[in-house]
Amino acid sequence: ILRGSEARPHLKPYMASLQLDGQHVCGGFLIAEQWVLSAAHCTEETDGKLFQVLLGAHSLTEPEPHKRLYQVRAQFPHPGSNIHNNKDDLLLLQLEEKAELNADVRVLPFQREDRDVAPDTMCEVAGWGTIDHSGTRPDKLQQLERPVISRDVCNHRTRHDGTITKNMMCTDSRRRDTCKGDSGGPLVCGGVAEGVVTASSRVCGNYKKPAIYTRIAPYAAWIDGVMASADG
Numbered sequence: 001i002l003r004g005s006e007a008r009p010h011l012k013p014y015m016a017s018l019q020l021d022g023q024h025v026c027g028g029f030l031i032a033e034q035w036v037l038s039a040a041h042c043t044e045e046t047d048g049k050l051f052q053v054l055l056g057a058h059s060l061t062e063p064e065p066h067k068r069l070y071q072v073r074a075q076f077p078h079p080g081s082n083i084h085n086n087k088d089d090l091l092l093l094q095l096e097e098k099a100e101l102n103a104d105v106r107v108l109p110f111q112r113e114d115r116d117v118a119p120d121t122m123c124e125v126a127g128w129g130t131i132d133h134s135g136t137r138p139d140k141l142q143q144l145e146r147p148v149i150s151r152d153v154c155n156h157r158t159r160h161d162g163t164i165t166k167n168m169m170c171t172d173s174r175r176r177d178t179c180k181g182d183s184g185g186p187l188v189c190g191g192v193a194e195g196v197v198t199a200s201s202r203v204c205g206n207y208k209k210p211a212i213y214t215r216i217a218p219y220a221a222w223i224d225g226v227m228a229s230a231d232g
C-alpha cells in the first residue's frame, strides 16, 4: 500500500497473508471458516508449492494473541486465469482445517449481486504490500481508502485502453495506491468485499494506471461450487 496508514490492529480480522517459507507473498481474505480468496497470479512463481496462510495478524513478525499459520489442503485457481492477462484472476485456498474464529479472525461477506459499484464510492483496501517506490515492505498491516472510478474512464486509451472487462473494476491510483504484495486482498465497500486486488505487475501510484480489481459477484457461483465440491 503506497501512502496509506497503519491499520487499526485487528480491525480487519478477515485479512490473510499468503506465505511461502515464512515470507509474505500476497494478500487474501477469509470468505468461510475453511476458505480464503486471493489472486491466481500469486501462484506463478511458486512452482507448485502450497502457500501457508497467516490469520489473526497485524504484525508479520511479532507474537500476537490470535495469530496462527494455517496449512493449505488445496488451491483452486480459476480455470480461466492465465499469465497473459488479468482475466479470472482468482484463487481459492482450502485450509487444512476450519479456522478458529475469534475477535481477530472473522469471515468477510462478499457481494453476490452483479451490479457495478457506483463511481466515486469510497472503498477501503489493506495489505502488507510495498509502501514506497523502493519496495520497502511493512511489518504491520497498512490500509487506504480510494474512490471507485468508472469502467469507461479506466478503459480510456491513456489509461488501461479497453482491457477492463465487466468482471473488473478500478480505483483511482493518484499517489495513494495498492502495490506489489497487496494482490489478493479485498476491496471493501460498505463492509462487503466487492473486489480482489489483481496480481498484475502494474506500476503503482501513477494516476494513468488505475488499480484493477477482479469483481467478486460474477464469480459467486464458481466460488460456491468449489467450496461445495471440496467440502464434500
Ligand SMILES: O=C(O)c1[nH]c2ccc(F)cc2c1NC(=O)[C@H]1C[C@@H]1c1ccccc1
Pocket (backbone or CB within 6 Å): 024, 025, 026, 041, 042, 043, 044, 045, 046, 128, 129, 130, 136, 137, 138, 179, 180, 181, 182, 183, 198, 199, 200, 201
Ligand atoms: O503482489 C503482486 O502483485 C504479486 N504478483 C505476483 C505474481 C507472481 C508472484 F510469484 C508473486 C506475485 C506478487 N507478490 C509479490 O511479488 C510479493 C513478493 C512481493 C512482496 C511485496 C511486498 C511485501 C512482501 C512481498
